[in-house]
Amino acid sequence: MSKRNTLFERQAAWQRARAKLSWTEKLRLAVILRELALSMRRTSKEHGNAAAVVESLAKYGR
Amino acid sequence: MTQEKRGQHTTLHVGLRPSCGSVTLGRGAAVVDGDSGWLASEVYIWTRRHDGENHMKAVVELLNEMKKAGVVQDYALFGAVAQMRYTEPIATLDADILVLLKDATAIDVLSQIYRFCRERGYLPREEAVLVGDWPVQFIPTFSPLTEEAVREAETGEIEGLSVRVVSARHLAAIALSVGRARDHARILALLESEAVNRDEIERVALRHGLQERWTNFKRRFLDE
Numbered sequence: 001m002s003k004r005n006t007l008f009e010r011q012a013a014w015q016r017a018r019a020k021l022s023w024t025e026k027l028r029l030a031v032i033l034r035e036l037a038l039s040m041r042r043t044s045k046e047h048g049n050a051a052a053v054v055e056s057l058a059k060y061g062r
Numbered sequence: 063m064t065q066e067k068r069g070q071h072t073t074l075h076v077g078l079r080p081s082c083g084s085v086t087l088g089r090g091a092a093v094v095d096g097d098s099g100w101l102a103s104e105v106y107i108w109t110r111r112h113d114g115e116n117h118m119k120a121v122v123e124l125l126n127e128m129k130k131a132g133v134v135q136d137y138a139l140f141g142a143v144a145q146m147r148y149t150e151p152i153a154t155l156d157a158d159i160l161v162l163l164k165d166a167t168a169i170d171v172l173s174q175i176y177r178f179c180r181e182r183g184y185l186p187r188e189e190a191v192l193v194g195d196w197p198v199q200f201i202p203t204f205s206p207l208t209e210e211a212v213r214e215a216e217t218g219e220i221e222g223l224s225v226r227v228v229s230a231r232h233l234a235a236i237a238l239s240v241g242r243a244r245d246h247a248r249i250l251a252l253l254e255s256e257a258v259n260r261d262e263i264e265r266v267a268l269r270h271g272l273q274e275r276w277t278n279f280k281r282r283f284l285d286e
Contacts, residue, residue: 018150019255024221026151027118027143031195033153 117194138215148257230257
């Protein structure tokens with residue numbers, strides 16, 4: 001199996017493990033995810049594409 | 063977003079770094095292979111430090127008070143917030159609440175709910191009522207399926223408070239009836255988390271005239 005497949009499997013396993021967190025904790029994470037998604041969406045809108053997002057965030061030292 | 067190369071590993075940092083008072087949302091192995099062609103073996107996602115207060119507790123208190131005061135006959139959390147009881151956390155913009163009203167034929171069925179919220183300082187924002195950082199959307203039951211979902215809701219717990227929440231089987235059946243791509247994803251997530259099985263969804267689907275949709279869903283997504 002390629003290294004890339006192994007990495008995908010590790011990532012999937014890590015995500016599945018989060019289902020075992022308490023509902024309260026998952027809701028707390030959901031709020032953080034929402035903030036992150038909105039922030040990335042705003043940046044993406046401003047710059048047009050994913051590559052620009054990377055450049056923009058790197059430029060501002062984030 | 064920054065990249066760091068350490069030996070054979072590439073690490074991605076997304077969001078604010080710890081020096082900015084942020085916290086780690088997650089760390090794990092991942093592959094990012096978009097236009098830029100990155101391959102990252104570790105991803106750190108940082109975000110601003112949360113104040114620790116989960117406003118969902120205020121939502122639950124509001125809902126329980128609302129039921130106690132008789133503004134609604136009953137309620138149940140549904141949508142993404144309910145889904146998270148059973149699956150991994152997902153990003154969602156708002157909290158959806160199914161409400162069973164005493165008089166669903168009134169012209170403005172939600173006016174009492176909005177008045178109740180306003181009296182407690184929770185004001186409307188667009189189609190929702192803002193409770194802390196959660197826009198809460200009240201949705202009157204709109205079908206025999208959603209009525210059953212509220213009547214047969216389970217009791218969950220958020221920050222030590224009891225809350226009514228739609229069962230996984232009803233959540234899946236409602237998703238089946240709505241039928242958008244995200245609803246299909248919800249059904250798959252519920253099945254994957256083993257919160258519900260195919261037979262349980264099928265029983266609810268049959269009761270509510272969703273047999274054809276369920277058959278199509280199985281053929282399309284479950285290789286049946």
